[in-house]
Amino acid sequence: MLHERSWHAHLALVLGVAVFAFPIYMALNGSTWDAGTIGGGRMPLYPGAEAAANYGQAWFSGEGARAKGAPVSVMMINSFLMAVIITLGKVAISIISAYAVVFFAFPLRMFFFWMIFITLMLPVEVRIIPTYAVAANLGLIDSFAGLTVPLIASATATLLFRQFFLTIPDELVEASKIDGAGPLRFFWDTVLPLSRTNIAALCVILFIYGWNQYLWPLLITTSPEMETIVIGITKLVSTADAHTDWNLIMATTVLAMLPPVAVVILMQRWFVRGLIESEK
């Protein structure tokens, strides 16, 4: 029965892949034609010959016939640094706060946990004005600190680590105590290695979160040297009253996709390995 029906399943999958992949294919395809061909609305469905020229131009200068922006190379480095700092910062802060909340008894412990938890319900947009005011007063505009620090505190990651830590058996904590490991030692020798899988999964999610940041970088950066790739793309599109350099935009978007894709592919291997290895 299953075999007879399997071509239906395949058809559904093929259609699904086509729907998801077609826009990406169009972006790839568009990045290989010259501006005139795309602008004329007659872009063929097969690749053109302008790939090297388009990518080269996007990467090194970023300037098209009329589009103005920082070179993609600069924006990519900015985005990459921002995403990495946010990822590492979030993992570091949240794993430590979750460790404190789970393994230490201190006054108002649950109060602090709920304070962290409640911030989950506040989207960035709600607190963006006061956050901007604070960042501006601290002179963080147009700096990596300004881009990343306000985004580092993370209720979600803290909650995830807390839930994971709660599954570590009490007996393991006690065995470690009897073995003579203090709180820091227990954290380094036991909790951190056991959290590998969680850290890997969070890194993937948080890197993409950081890479895709739009609103905050838009507010906090003003100079082209600090621009991130996501902002750069929107600036390319909104060249008013002019012919849009779609070939450059497509090349830029394709380049912008690469780091998140690379992270997913690279970390996926860790991810699976962690899943197979871990056991409490």
Next chain:
Amino acid sequence: MAEVRLGGVTKQFGAVRVIHGVDCTIADGEFVVILGPSGCGKSTLLRIIAGLEQQTSGQVFIGPRDVTLVEPKDRNIAMVFQNYALYPHLSVFENMAYGLKVRGTPRAEVDTRVRRAARTLELEALLDRRPRQLSGGQRQRVAMGRAIVRDPQVFLFDEPLSNLDAKLRVQMRVEIKRLHQSLRTTSVYVTHDQVEAMTLADRLIVMNAGRVEQIGTPLEVYTTPASTFVGGFIGSPPMNMLSGRLSASGDSVELGDTAVALAGAFPTHAGRPIVLGIRPEHMSIGGRSRLSASVELVEALGADTLVHATTGSAKDIVTLRLPGDARVDRGQRLAIDVAPANLHVFDRDSGQRLGR
């Protein structure tokens, strides 16, 4: 090695008192089993000895040292947990070496000690494995290995065999006994399994509802239970308990309309309500009958035959352990005979033993 001494240890969780003043001394090199039903406070008591739980009042001594306020890691103890509590991300070798490594033992010495322990426990071939690649019995041996490499003054076992299947439990029990015979380290072992307790212990501490009911060798506890609780808890099937009243002279018991003569006399309790305890194996049929009962259920186990019967006089249910070849049928009326020396007399109100 050292003795362990508890002085007036109590523990309260909020308003609930779970341990009501425990005093005892565990001699150097002794294997003591704390036995009791779940919730009697036996694990809490062990955790107080380990320092994992803070007592509400009282003192703990290990050797001459007062360790009441000392951290677990500085008490020179090692503990084997019910769920093994091995570090899942470390190999068997690293698991056993961890405690030594944390204490800054030189690498060469760590290596010698771990290998020696591994040889004792036949873990040599498994040193590179991870805990999840081991069977339950092997994991428990690694947990014991982790305890013995440190060469502590006291071993603490918290129901270490209860996660194993019945066959493995018997095997590990023998191994623990053998290990103790070769190392002679003072050991405190908590269990609710009376067979484990009887076979392993030099001395038993029987606990009930946060109090020590009796301390003694397994045989003492079996032959002269200090209370109805101990009599009922130790022995399988448990001791038969018959409600009765001492006669005016205090040397016989009235069970309904039957009078049973005792070996001793209890004039101070004359006329008072008592409980008469009789082990199933001390009941025989025939002879000079004292008790009559009708058979409810017969369980032929091969070596023994267990007979459940209701006594005619007091309507108590009693269990008899008869030889395997005994022929008894359901509904049959039995005349039960017990030697006076095998009658245990307990005060009914306090449950305390009065004598034979």
